[in-house]
Amino acid sequence: MNAKQLMEQVGARAKEAARAMAKAPTRAKNEALLEAARLLEERKARILQANARDMEAARARGLSEALLDRLLLNDARIAAMAQGLREIAALPDPVGEIRAMRTRPSGIQVGKMRVPIGVIGVIFESRPNVAADASGLCMKAGNAVILRGGSESAQSVAEIVACVREGLERAGLPAEAVQTAPTTDRAFVGAMLQATEYLDLVIPRGGKSLIARVAAESRVPVLKHYDGVCHVYVDRAADLAMAENIAFNAKVQRPGVCNAMETLLVHAEIAPRFLPKMLARFHEAGVELRGCERTQKLAGEVPVAPASEEDWRAEYLALILAVRVVDSLEEAIAHIARFGSGHTDAIVTNDYAAGMRFLREVDSSSVIWNASTRFADGYEYGLGAEIGISTDRLHARGPVGLEGLTTEKWIVFGHGEVRG
Amino acid sequence: MNAKQLMEQVGARAKEAARAMAKAPTRAKNEALLEAARLLEERKARILQANARDMEAARARGLSEALLDRLLLNDARIAAMAQGLREIAALPDPVGEIRAMRTRPSGIQVGKMRVPIGVIGVIFESRPNVAADASGLCMKAGNAVILRGGSESAQSVAEIVACVREGLERAGLPAEAVQTAPTTDRAFVGAMLQATEYLDLVIPRGGKSLIARVAAESRVPVLKHYDGVCHVYVDRAADLAMAENIAFNAKVQRPGVCNAMETLLVHAEIAPRFLPKMLARFHEAGVELRGCERTQKLAGEVPVAPASEEDWRAEYLALILAVRVVDSLEEAIAHIARFGSGHTDAIVTNDYAAGMRFLREVDSSSVIWNASTRFADGYEYGLGAEIGISTDRLHARGPVGLEGLTTEKWIVFGHGEVRG
Numbered sequence: 001m002n003a004k005q006l007m008e009q010v011g012a013r014a015k016e017a018a019r020a021m022a023k024a025p026t027r028a029k030n031e032a033l034l035e036a037a038r039l040l041e042e043r044k045a046r047i048l049q050a051n052a053r054d055m056e057a058a059r060a061r062g063l064s065e066a067l068l069d070r071l072l073l074n075d076a077r078i079a080a081m082a083q084g085l086r087e088i089a090a091l092p093d094p095v096g097e098i099r100a101m102r103t104r105p106s107g108i109q110v111g112k113m114r115v116p117i118g119v120i121g122v123i124f125e126s127r128p129n130v131a132a133d134a135s136g137l138c139m140k141a142g143n144a145v146i147l148r149g150g151s152e153s154a155q156s157v158a159e160i161v162a163c164v165r166e167g168l169e170r171a172g173l174p175a176e177a178v179q180t181a182p183t184t185d186r187a188f189v190g191a192m193l194q195a196t197e198y199l200d201l202v203i204p205r206g207g208k209s210l211i212a213r214v215a216a217e218s219r220v221p222v223l224k225h226y227d228g229v230c231h232v233y234v235d236r237a238a239d240l241a242m243a244e245n246i247a248f249n250a251k252v253q254r255p256g257v258c259n260a261m262e263t264l265l266v267h268a269e270i271a272p273r274f275l276p277k278m279l280a281r282f283h284e285a286g287v288e289l290r291g292c293e294r295t296q297k298l299a300g301e302v303p304v305a306p307a308s309e310e311d312w313r314a315e316y317l318a319l320i321l322a323v324r325v326v327d328s329l330e331e332a333i334a335h336i337a338r339f340g341s342g343h344t345d346a347i348v349t350n351d352y353a354a355g356m357r358f359l360r361e362v363d364s365s366s367v368i369w370n371a372s373t374r375f376a377d378g379y380e381y382g383l384g385a386e387i388g389i390s391t392d393r394l395h396a397r398g399p400v401g402l403e404g405l406t407t408e409k410w411i412v413f414g415h416g417e418v419r420g
Numbered sequence: 421m422n423a424k425q426l427m428e429q430v431g432a433r434a435k436e437a438a439r440a441m442a443k444a445p446t447r448a449k450n451e452a453l454l455e456a457a458r459l460l461e462e463r464k465a466r467i468l469q470a471n472a473r474d475m476e477a478a479r480a481r482g483l484s485e486a487l488l489d490r491l492l493l494n495d496a497r498i499a500a501m502a503q504g505l506r507e508i509a510a511l512p513d514p515v516g517e518i519r520a521m522r523t524r525p526s527g528i529q530v531g532k533m534r535v536p537i538g539v540i541g542v543i544f545e546s547r548p549n550v551a552a553d554a555s556g557l558c559m560k561a562g563n564a565v566i567l568r569g570g571s572e573s574a575q576s577v578a579e580i581v582a583c584v585r586e587g588l589e590r591a592g593l594p595a596e597a598v599q600t601a602p603t604t605d606r607a608f609v610g611a612m613l614q615a616t617e618y619l620d621l622v623i624p625r626g627g628k629s630l631i632a633r634v635a636a637e638s639r640v641p642v643l644k645h646y647d648g649v650c651h652v653y654v655d656r657a658a659d660l661a662m663a664e665n666i667a668f669n670a671k672v673q674r675p676g677v678c679n680a681m682e683t684l685l686v687h688a689e690i691a692p693r694f695l696p697k698m699l700a701r702f703h704e705a706g707v708e709l710r711g712c713e714r715t716q717k718l719a720g721e722v723p724v725a726p727a728s729e730e731d732w733r734a735e736y737l738a739l740i741l742a743v744r745v746v747d748s749l750e751e752a753i754a755h756i757a758r759f760g761s762g763h764t765d766a767i768v769t770n771d772y773a774a775g776m777r778f779l780r781e782v783d784s785s786s787v788i789w790n791a792s793t794r795f796a797d798g799y800e801y802g803l804g805a806e807i808g809i810s811t812d813r814l815h816a817r818g819p820v821g822l823e824g825l826t827t828e829k830w831i832v833f834g835h836g837e838v839r840g
Binding site for chain 1 (some may be wrong): 439442443516522526528530534535537538621622636639662665666668669670673674755757777779780781783784785786787788789790791794795796801802813814815819827828829830831832833835836837838839
């Protein structure tokens with residue numbers, strides 16, 4: 001069979017399973033998640049053996065240390081997968097929730113009911129734990145999922161998925177609700193991206209080139225996660241001690257993640273009081289600084305390289321920071337609109353009008369007032385778990401949890417009403 | 421300039437206008453809508469002259485009577501456009517609405533703010549009134565819009581859009597928030613569908629071939645409106661008089677629209693009491709009937725042709741009805757899942773468990789209990805106006821009004837919180 005035929009086979013099974021999952025009681029879905037968690041722990045030795053085979057093959061193929069680290073499973077990582085599934089079981093079931101019912105002049109009552117999306121394709125790279133996380137979230141939201149991981153993690157993923165499928169069966173739910181691609185042939189990804197009849201959503205989890213390929217090729221709707229070029233703007237009415245803490249945390253606490261700050265914007269009025277101390281603190285923490293001319297003048301002994309337009313657009317994901325002095329709130333908002341990536345941006349100010357304008361006018365998936373950009377995260381927002389942070393505008397923006405894996409339909413309660 | 425360059429020019433202006441519209445006060449947007457409505461009435465003679473030129477050219481090109489009717493403007497249709505804009509002005513502004521704020525253990529308060537989508541492309545065919553409706557809805561929702569109508573309505577649309585743009589200017593808003601395609605060259609549509617940098621959403625308004633082309637080609641997200649193959653299922657626990665009224669209304673009141681019933685499903689237990697009278701009533705009203713064997717047996721003197729699988733899939737949009745007797749609620753739900761189009765489906769029953777199962781398990785954009793399918797409509801649902809009825813699953817399903825032309829971002833109120 002070619003890739004298209006394989007996809008049709010997998011897709012037809014997923015569609016049927018999705019109908020069963022859509023009406024599955026909350027209790028059965030939770031039981032499946034808890035059984036899967038138990039099985040992951042019970043079969044730890046088998047999973048580690050499979051992972052050792054994947055690791056060996058990967059080493060033989062000369063994969064980088066960074067990739068090998070992503071591929072690696074150990075006791076702690078297996079425990080974390082199991083714990084993740086238990087946390088998803090503990091979350092409220094979003095499916096079936098009814099909201100906003102209102103009575104219309106005709107007499108009908110109309111509102112919305114939350115329902116699963118259907119069949120979701122998850123295309124990921126080397127991290128095998130994505131198989132557990134993504135399956136768990138998709139299942140709880142009442143969907144079926146087709147997982148397509150990288151060939152380097154195939155054996156580890158197969159063992160993990162076996163636990164999840166057995167969990168489903170023990171709970172009386174169809175194992176076919178979680179399937180893996182029947183081939184690691186790259187053509188299968190192409191077939192998934194054309195399978196609008198079977199797939200309702202595709203979620204690529206991985207590096208920029210994977211996401212770009214999926215976005216460019218897919219005829220199925222895609223939930224994407226692009227760059228985080230995040231800003232902190234220190235307004236002239238900021239509490240400067242608070243601003244220093246927030247900016248420091250946003251850059252230094254975990255620089256390699258998408259919600260870390262990449263550019264610091266400072267209002268010219270407070271820059272002479274704020275920047276010298278702030279820049280010194282960054283320098284002490286090992287942060288490489290690149291600034292506009294005014295920043296450089298305020299840096300004193302601290303080395304600040306000249307920033308180019310490339311720096312304003314950079315997602316460093318490292319201990320490097322671009323710094324710019326701006327003359328107004330408007331200039332800060334314009335800078336973010338021009339150079340930002342619409343991920344997460346923060347303002348520090350005690351001025352009500354400035355904060356409200358920033359909140360309203362900055363067009364990012366998370367806009368934060370007086371807190372660190374590092375809070376833009378599913379756990380911190382109370383979603384319990386996230387399948388990613390969407391930089392798309394439609395359907396779901398920012399951290400995506402169970403709600404983002406569902407949609408809403410209209411429902412109407414009538415009493416025999418007809419239209420006149 | 422080629423189509424791509426033209427699109428970039430129009431797109432850059434639209435993007436800039438979208439930023440201004442996103443922060444425009446409600447009062448200014450409403451003033452623009454009311455001014456545009458006033459101008460449409462004031463310039464009625466000019467609009468009718470432009471329309472007469474479009475009509476003349478269309479007749480010369482031999483367009484069908486149906487197309488000519490869609491193209492035609494008259495006093496009533498211009499008054500309806502103006503009235504439509506006034507109704508949009510009267511609707512609450514969705515932009516800036518904050519909901520679901522909750523305090524997290526870290527101390528931050530997190531929730532969502534409703535914001536415009538950005539730049540929306542509307543591709544439509546011969547009805548010039550779409551230019552007024554779509555502009556009005558997009559403007560109120562804080563978006564910029566690029567309108568691409570058919571060449572046959574170009575002169576009428578130009579006059580209508582001139583009123584809308586002057587309305588924007590009189591309200592101090594950018595006229596570029598509403599632009600028309602600078603050329604009727606078909607290549608411009610192709611350029612729009614590739615313009616992911618400038619367009620955030622494309623909405624095709626027209627026949628199936630237009631929608632299919634846009635869906636197949638577009639790299640920009642599309643909000644689609646496909647077929648309405650709508651069902652009424654008369655359960656064994658239905659009030660039969662209510663069922664008869666609902667089924668009759670759903671088929672006969674306006675058969676040419678997407679929310680009219682195309683297939684009637686009847687539970688076998690009540691079919692002998694329900695169908696003979698129901699079929700006779702349809703026959704008297706001129707409805708051509710096509711039924712399963714059991715339906716034919718219960719038809720008495722009423723002519724019922726045998727229904728084929730093609731009939732179960734048909735969107736007749738005419739006084740034709742397919743009728744099937746089913747043995748159970750499950751069979752009805754399975755029929756709808758297999759042959760329906762996910763648009764609008766109704767159950768008539770007084771049985772709580774049957775109604776709740778139908779509501780939950782039927783996967784359509786509107787699921788209706790004890791009322792006519794004809795209620796699936798933006799006005800009837802209280803949206804005030806609709807840009808279409810989406811048969812997509814993501815972002816917006818069913819009737820789409822102002823809310824569907826916006827999206828939500830996360831907002832966070834902090835007090836200096838940083839992540840540990």
